[in-house]
Amino acid sequence: TQLLEQSPQFLSIQEGENLTVYCNSSSVFSSLQWYRQEPGEGPVLLVTVVTGGEVKKLKRLTFQFGDARKDSSLHITAAQTGDTGLYLCAGFSYNNNDMRFGAGTRLTVKP
């Protein structure tokens, strides 16, 4: 059983569309991170959110940490083919120094 549930598991959209992917847990995290992984490569850190309710923007990507620090969302505006990849969320618990990864959302953006 995944501690962090990501949805949807797969998403295929046309270039220019908007999308949101979700990362949910029953556990409270000290911080939550989002990574993007391209085929044949390791994950690359996109953002870390720490405060409940925090919103961070990275160009066309908007990340939100839930008020209770149990969930997060990633919204992409006007998706581009370069956004294609596996998006992973990871929750960090400071008390036990434990990082847990979700299974990821595989996004395909078609031209």
Add this chain to the structure above:
Amino acid sequence: DVKVTQSSRYLVKRTGEKVFLECVQDMDHENMFWYRQDPGLGLRLIYFSYDVKMKEKGDIPEGYSVSREKKERFSLILESASTNQTSMYLCASRPDRGTYGYTFGSGTRLTVV
């Protein structure tokens, strides 16, 4: 540009062989990690190390061991490779305990035949 380097991108090994996966980081990070990544299962922690000569078991350590003789190098050893160890292996490092993100290597795709 800081990075984590894994020695091999692709490996094919026979059942029963002893396999060494090497990982080197040039960021002077204290913490290093080995994960395996399988479709639908996400990243699962095999072993980690918070300092030189130190190692801790992760969630799935069976069939694996590790070595950290120097701060920059963390090696994963498959004592006797089996087909169920066919996977993508990812090494990662982090400055120290805290909310820092991981820097990952490019991964080693291991196939055991």
